[in-house]
Amino acid sequence: RLSASSPYTPGCDAATSTGTLYEQAEVEPSVAVNALNPANMVAAWQQDRWSDGGSHGLVTAASFDGGRTWTNANPAVSRCAGGSVATAGAYERASDPWLAFSADGTVFLLSLSFSGAILAPGSASAMLVARSSDGGLHWSAPTTLIADGAVAFNDKGSITADPTDPLSVYAVWDRLS
Numbered sequence: 001r002l003s004a005s006s007p008y009t010p011g012c013d014a015a016t017s018t019g020t021l022y023e024q025a026e027v028e029p030s031v032a033v034n035a036l037n038p039a040n041m042v043a044a045w046q047q048d049r050w051s052d053g054g055s056h057g058l059v060t061a062a063s064f065d066g067g068r069t070w071t072n073a074n075p076a077v078s079r080c081a082g083g084s085v086a087t088a089g090a091y092e093r094a095s096d097p098w099l100a101f102s103a104d105g106t107v108f109l110l111s112l113s114f115s116g117a118i119l120a121p122g123s124a125s126a127m128l129v130a131r132s133s134d135g136g137l138h139w140s141a142p143t144t145l146i147a148d149g150a151v152a153f154n155d156k157g158s159i160t161a162d163p164t165d166p167l168s169v170y171a172v173w174d175r176l177s
Helices: none
Strands: 021-033 041-050 055-063 071-073 093-101 107-115 124-132 143-148 153-161 169-176
Touching: 021 055, 021 093, 041 093, 055 107, 107 153, 107 169, 124 153, 124 169, 143 153, 143 169
Parallel strands: 055 093, 093 153
Antiparallel strands: 021 041, 041 055, 055 071, 093 107, 107 124, 124 143, 153 169
16 A cells, blocks of 8 residues: 555645545556666655645655555645745646656656636646656656646646656646637
């Protein structure tokens, strides 16, 4: 079992609540295996899902023994996970986790991070990428690939890495307007 009690507290997003919060709910898992060390696996999922989309944040878990034991982490892709304006993660919710290992063993996490209702005045969405050079134990502050206000919503992203070139990582997503 990878998941444990939620690391997030109700209200951690500092936003007006919409929808129903399903605390302790884990959804939309993703997993990747390190080709350089197949015993190193990383999983990611949404933690504390909202009925109207997204979650308090994304949680990851890393294993170095083929999945027998796991260590959890909370990449800063939302406010509840420690994201802020300074770290590019100042969003109310996170969704759609996707993982990929590059040819040198670096693992990348793609997150749809957003605030407000889709395309509503004052809303924002972004595709963020955090990276881990230690097999998924610790994550960098996210890098913003795209950020939009109410004119567009970024959704359904995926990320993959070139299996031979550690400098090439690719991300795609829908941009709805």
